[in-house]
Amino acid sequence: MKTIITLGDNCVDVYPALQKAFPGGNAVNVAVYATRYGMRPAYIGWVGSDDYGQLLRRELAVKGVDISHVHVRHGVTAQTFVTVNDNERVLGDYIEGVMADFDLDEGDIGWIQRFDLVHAGIWGRVEQYYPRLRRSGRILSFDFADKWDSPLWRTLPAELDYAFASADDDTPVVRDRLKNIVCAGARTAIATLGANGSLAFDGRQFYRHGILPVKVVDTMGAGDAFIAGFLCAVAQEGSIDAAMRQGTESAALTIQYPGAW
Known part of the structure; x- marks a missing residue:
């Protein structure tokens, strides 16, 4: 089984109406969801010296994520304010906090070399390291989210094994x-x-999967859960079809409770 590390963005999802806060962020979520499949993932990122930073580190460790390279920086942890309308999460104000200056040091990069598969997202601030990681033989994954107009589309796909994005329908x-x-x-x-559902293309054919019918409580983290399920299937040498099926199952599980995890 291949090993997985995620890099970059984290945040605390603050739900004012519920008076609750949940750790999240693409890279964090993918790492946590990977533990569902017997993985011992690691995560590299920066958190603030505030209560939310302590919360994020503590909850990641409880979930079984290696936090040895989660660095505490003076300042506030990234935060996203969230409302839920008809079970759909709506993202409001965002405070980037210490992640605004996030960077990898040589110790981080050396640590990454211990892992087979590396994942980050468009808010992770690590895309500049992908050519170097590619040369080192890592399997690289990246989530562009819904940012189809990002200039990274012109440069980053050549470095990627798996490029994820979100859209509305199969068109x-x-x-x-x-x-x-x-x-x-x-x-x-x-x-x-x-x-x-979901759609994939590997240069030879398209793969299409629908959703699993479940009671939706909160869609927060659904896409990240899909990515984690997909990548964990890849880590176990699964086919694209099997990876999409596992991603679908992971997303269906996540949307049945409040918050990302």
Whole structure:
């Protein structure tokens, strides 16, 4: 089984109406969800010297994520303010906190070399390290979220094994985008489609999966859960079809409770 490390963004999802706060962020969520599949993932990021930073470190450790390279910096931990309308999460104000200056040091990069598969997202501030990680033989994954206009689409796919993004539905435009991502160098391009399932292209064929019918409580973390399920299947040498199926099951589990995890 291959090992997984995630890099970059974290935040605390603050739900004012519930008077609750939940640790989250793409890289953090993917690491936590990976523990569902017998993985011992690691996460590298910065948290603040505040209560939320302590919360995030503590909860990650409880979940079984290696936090030896989660660094505490003076300041506040990143925060996203969230409301839920008809079981759909709505993201409000965002405070980036100490993550605004996040960077990897040589100790972090050396630690990454111990892992087979590396994942980060568009808010992770680590894309500049991907060419170096590619040369070292890492399997690289990246989540562009819904930022189809990002300039990273012009440079990063050539460094990627798995490029994730989100869209609304399986349309000719989305299929053309996935084809273009693979033509730009990515091994496989995957689009999560919310209530419409997921779609992937590996240069040879498209793969399509629907959703599992469950009672939706909160959609926070659904896409990240899909990515974790997908990557953990890849880590176990699973096929793309098996990875999409496991990603779908992981997302279905996550949307049945409040918060990301």
